């Protein structure tokens with residue numbers, strides 16, 4: 283599960299990345315926090331199954347019944363107009379973006395940077411222009427992949443060496459796109475039976491735009507909301523989820539929380555000072571600004587964006603695998619030790635595969651620990667399920 287942050291230069295991508303991967307003290311020793319300078323671990327939040335069972339347990343990723351589930355976050359290289367033709371760090375961008383399942387397009391909603399990312403006075407650049415150009419760059423990249431190969435593809439199909447779905451899917455495998463996704467889009471647009479020789483360039487454009495939308499959905503982070511004079515501008519962006527946010531505020535709060543100055547958990551709509559801390563005048567000033575941000579946009583928006591990307595846009599579910607169905611523990615006796623993110627409609631067998639290939643290989647059946655019922659490999663899992671897998675093989 284990977285989320286990519288992208289957009290033009292100086293909109294706050296790296297600030298968002300730092301804020302989202304700055305782990306609170308409680309989970310600071312969780313492994314693989316920083317994988318690579320631009321790949322890190324962020325967390326989405328969901329109800330922990332401990333709530334359902336009314337039990338208390340010690341787990342550094344469960345805070346008062348809210349479970350923190352790790353996801354990979356990638357700070358993708360900045361985009362400039364013409365990136366799909368290799369301008370700027372175009373190719374680096376493509377390499378990074380290809381791994382992401384969902385993309386957060388960070389926009390400077392306050393209009394403090396021009397189209398190249400150079401600083402300009404607040405409100406002098408129209409952020410709607412960025413929304414359009416970045417999306418077009420992204421779509422154009424898909425169009426190029428297909429157009430470059432179109433003649434070859436047409437010939438292959440003519441000579442019956444491939445079928446339309448397979449031929450197209452092959453061109454997009456590097457982006458992690460699956461045959462069934464290509465099939466679904468062709469079907470939806472009534473192109474499934476159309477001879478590729480008769481496709482118009484508008485057929486190609488429409489097909490590719492739809493394919494991009496389904497396989498690499500975008501959500502917009504309207505960043506620098508703290509500086510924005512009129513947030514109503516957000517209403518002018520249609521067709522995409524848009525969430526106002528302030529990455530800089532989130533970063534400040536996480537650092538202050540880590541330093542023991544404030545009580546704050548990502549996603550909170552407020553913070554409080556830790557009792558008896560003495561804070562410097564400039565710290566007080568920064569925290570006063572944070573209060574203004576909260577009154578303007580409710581929370582900093584960062585956690586909300588991550589949660590929406592995973593649970594609303596990708597529609598993933600959270601499942602808790604255990605080894606003892608009555609105690610809800612693993613071998614070491616840890617209660618609800620793990621949580622897994624799975625695409626919706628995943629089965630018990632899919633969960634087994636995610637835990638370990640061997641466990642899936644020797645899969646016998648599973649147990650739904652909430653109902654205590656035995657379930658088969660094809661059983662479709664629900665959000666919040668607690669599952670024990672029974673297998674003839676153990677991991678490793």
Ligand SMILES: Nc1nc2c(ncn2[C@@H]2O[C@H](COP(=O)(O)OP(=O)(O)O)[C@@H](O)[C@H]2O)c(=O)[nH]1
Nearest residue numbers: 291292293294295296297506509528529530531
């Ligand atoms: N006011 C304000 N400034 C921000 C915010 N997020 C980032 N910035 C500033 O915008 C500038 C560019 O940020 P950076 O994260 O390097 O942008 P990137 O080029 O997209 O990675 C820096 O000066 C940040 O401090 C925000 O939410 N509010």
Ligand SMILES: [Mg+2]
Nearest residue numbers: 292295296297
């Ligand atoms: Mg950056």
